[in-house]
Amino acid sequence: MANTAMQLVALIVCIIGMIGTLSATIMPQWSITAHIGSNVITAIVYMKGLWWTCAMFSTGVFQCETYNSVLELPTDLQAARAMMVISVALSLLSITISVVGMKCTVCARDSPIKDKIAGTGxxxxxxxxxxxxxxxAWTMNGVILNFHNPLIPGDLKFEIGIRKKASRY
Structure with a gap:
């Protein structure tokens, strides 16, 4: 019984991980303009993701546009796109295989390879x-290296992740 409960918990955690991977793949907040130096006060925040670039204006308008061509993208962005999509697809396949191999399901109930199916998942x-x-990790390393590069001007530097709104207090 403990093994069944452990399998269910592991499956739930993996499904949450797949949803997180899918969210990270879709979101444009992989890198956000850094507000440093003379770029502290600005009306526009630029964001770059795997699929599009976005601009958020001080008025609250959020405008995104997709990249024009896959062939124009740098090879690291193309590879990141491919690996994230493969990760989500592999997670969906893993969910299917794992559910078949779990002890609480009736699929392949008396089969001697049921444990091996669950292990494969x-x-x-x-x-x-x-x-x-x-x-x-690869993309974030590039963002960090470019941020600390003294040859890149401050208004062209990006930071990691989602920018929080400044509090009024």
Missing amino acids: GVLFIIAGIMGLIPV
Whole structure:
């Protein structure tokens, strides 16, 4: 019984991880303009993601546009796109395989390979997680290196992640 509960918890955690990977793939907030130096007061915040670039104006208007061509993109962005999509697809496949192999399901009930099916689903989840982790770490490393590069002007530097609104107090 503890094994069944552990399998259910692991499946729920993996589904949450897949939703997080899908969200990270879609969102444009992979890098956001840094407000440093003479760029402290600005009316526009620029954001770059895997699929589009966005601008958020001080009026609250949020405007996005997709990249014009896949071939114009740098190779690291193309690879990050591919790896994130493969990670999500592999997660969906892993969910299907894992559900078949779980002890609480009736699929392949008396089959001697039921445990191996569940193990295969788990291994595929690990591979999907690594496939999602690599482009995130790779892209963030590039953002950090460019941020600390003294040859890049302050208004062209980007930071990691979602910018929080400044509090009024």
